Amino acid sequence: xxxxxxxxxxxxSRKAAGVIAAQVVLKPDSILGLATGSTPIGAYKQLIAWGRxxxxxxxxxxxxxLDEYRGLTRDxxxxxxxxxxxxxxxxxxxxxxxxxxxxxxxxDAERECARYDAAIRAAGGIDLQLLGMGHNGHxxxxxxxxxxxxxxxxxxxxxxxxxxxxxxxASEADVPRQAYTMGIQTIMSARKVLVxxxxxxxADIVYKAFFGPVTPLVPASILQMHPDVIVVxxxxxxxxxxx
Ligand code: GLP
Numbered sequence: 001x002x003x004x005x006x007x008x009x010x011x012x013s014r015k016a017a018g019v020i021a022a023q024v025v026l027k028p029d030s031i032l033g034l035a036t037g038s039t040p041i042g043a044y045k046q047l048i049a050w051g052r053x054x055x056x057x058x059x060x061x062x063x064x065x066l067d068e069y070r071g072l073t074r075d076x077x078x079x080x081x082x083x084x085x086x087x088x089x090x091x092x093x094x095x096x097x098x099x100x101x102x103x104x105x106x107x108d109a110e111r112e113c114a115r116y117d118a119a120i121r122a123a124g125g126i127d128l129q130l131l132g133m134g135h136n137g138h139x140x141x142x143x144x145x146x147x148x149x150x151x152x153x154x155x156x157x158x159x160x161x162x163x164x165x166x167x168x169x170a171s172e173a174d175v176p177r178q179a180y181t182m183g184i185q186t187i188m189s190a191r192k193v194l195v196x197x198x199x200x201x202x203a204d205i206v207y208k209a210f211f212g213p214v215t216p217l218v219p220a221s222i223l224q225m226h227p228d229v230i231v232v233x234x235x236x237x238x239x240x241x242x243x
Contacts, residue, residue: 021055051091141179
């Protein structure tokens with residue numbers, strides 16, 4: 001695991017974008033695994049700017065997103081589909097056909113999760129998976145549990161995740177209670193993983209995830225076992241770690 005310490009959120013965003021840009025330059029037809037949340041927004045902005053300046057070409061990439069709320073249609077402005085179009089895909093000029101994300105409007109969870117895993121496999125697997133991290137150590141929507149979930153599956157969101165994500169909705173009651181998410185095995189199968197973390201409020205979980213025991217109670221801790229992980233974190237997020 002390589003940890004890159006950055007000054008602040010802006011610096012973290014530029015450096016995380018730099019890792020993604022390097023991947024795309026070295027392999028223009030990369031399969032990228034992408035993430036939502038507020039953390040990667042700055043990196044997406046930077047990538048769009050490099051694309052517009054002609055320094056990066058996204059025309060051959062394909063993307064798979066980590067997760068989606070169950071029950072939201074793609075045109076719902078709280079769906080992760082909508083988030084990705086708005087924060088990255090439209091600006092980077094990536095057509096819908098080159099992107100995939102679990103379909104939250106598909107009521108048959110088993111069918112949709114099986115379709116998603118098969119699509120990732122058929123694409124040849126993910127070259128670089130970008131991750132943010134929840135306050136309880138969740139990655140994607142893999143919440144703390146007794147065991148590490150494997151493939152894409154349907155989850156019940158924990159009270160703390162509903163609480164953390166309610167800021168994007170009109171009220172807590174509007175936050176969906178379930179989501180479809182890549183499993184830990186799906187994430188661990190990516191050839192390279194990039195974790196972006198920022199802020200003092202993540203300092204405890206960063207310490208537990210990367211310096212504590214590997215346990216499904218802290219889902220991100222499994223990343224300690226991955227052979228190629230880069231963590232890009234700002235000083236505030238690393239404030240509990242002695243580096
Ligand atoms: C959501 C997403 C995660 C994301 C997490 C942290 O729960 N499913 O993929 O990492 O939020 O979000 P933020 O970056 O806003 O702290």
